[in-house]
Amino acid sequence: MEKPIDSREFLKQTDAKTPVGVAEKTGQSSPEHSECPTGKTSPEQKGGHVVAAFQLPDLSYAFDALEPYIDTMTMQIHHGKHHAGYVANLNKALEGHADWAARSIGEVCATVSKLPEAIRATVRNNGGGHYNHSLFWTLMAPTGNGGGGEPTGELADAIRNDLGGFAVFKTEFTKAALGRFGSGWAWLCLGGDKKLYICSTPNQDNPMMTGIVECPGVPILGLDVWEHAYYLKYQNRRPDYIDAWWNVVNWPAVEDRFVKARR
Numbered sequence: 001m002e003k004p005i006d007s008r009e010f011l012k013q014t015d016a017k018t019p020v021g022v023a024e025k026t027g028q029s030s031p032e033h034s035e036c037p038t039g040k041t042s043p044e045q046k047g048g049h050v051v052a053a054f055q056l057p058d059l060s061y062a063f064d065a066l067e068p069y070i071d072t073m074t075m076q077i078h079h080g081k082h083h084a085g086y087v088a089n090l091n092k093a094l095e096g097h098a099d100w101a102a103r104s105i106g107e108v109c110a111t112v113s114k115l116p117e118a119i120r121a122t123v124r125n126n127g128g129g130h131y132n133h134s135l136f137w138t139l140m141a142p143t144g145n146g147g148g149g150e151p152t153g154e155l156a157d158a159i160r161n162d163l164g165g166f167a168v169f170k171t172e173f174t175k176a177a178l179g180r181f182g183s184g185w186a187w188l189c190l191g192g193d194k195k196l197y198i199c200s201t202p203n204q205d206n207p208m209m210t211g212i213v214e215c216p217g218v219p220i221l222g223l224d225v226w227e228h229a230y231y232l233k234y235q236n237r238r239p240d241y242i243d244a245w246w247n248v249v250n251w252p253a254v255e256d257r258f259v260k261a262r263r
């Protein structure tokens with residue numbers, strides 16, 4: 001069993017309130033790092049209520065940039081409809097909850113078990129959806145232009161030491177992704193003991209959600225295995241989608257995240 005989540009410490013280290021990674025309007029990446037690169041402005045006063053201002057982050061690549069592995073229409077709908085829907089529902093759920101609206105999405109996820117019961121399930125689903133997708137977009141890149149290949153450096157060393165090497169990791173991660181019944185995510189995480197491990201979570205849960213999930217930790221790499229992520233191109237063939245996805249994994253971004261999480 002992994003040690004308790006270290007995500008609060010990770011949030012502190014990485015300045016979770018700074019919206020970085022995918023800038024809100026320009027689509028340019030910031031050199032800074034965040035626990036989850038997502039758009040966020042300050043909560044606004046509207047009609048006497050505080051309105052959360054989580055925003056749909058732009059992609060740092062074109063919708064067709066991950067072809068032929070992830071098709072253009074899937075990217076457009078996934079980002080523009082599904083992810084946008086999570087953001088809208090999250091902001092709506094947090095209306096009037098000023099203390100929660102002021103937090104970063106990573107902080108919301110890490111403390112989701114403390115939310116008022118009336119909004120807990122909605123924020124868990126939609127806040128998780130916002131966090132997970134914001135992260136997912138940044139951990140992919142066009143093949144040959146950041147995407148594909150194998151991890152190098154410190155991440156490769158850790159995968160070898162903690163998981164038995166890249167081939168074993170790939171097999172076990174794929175098993176986690178295939179074994180997730182229904183909708184959810186497969187994860188490569190860093191535990192409180194600073195070791196890597198693989199797990200999966202249902203729906204839009206993620207390993208940041210301490211007190212909620214069985215595998216708390218800091219997510220380093222995540223794979224969306226909801227059907228909305230692959231059905232248009234792969235229909236029911238989740239194994240084919242996973243095989244293809246390895247071609248667009250942005251290993252430099254994953255390693256950067258790993259190095260910062262392990263500090």
Ligand SMILES: [Fe+2]
Pocket residue numbers: 078082133224226228229
């Ligand atoms: Fe998704």
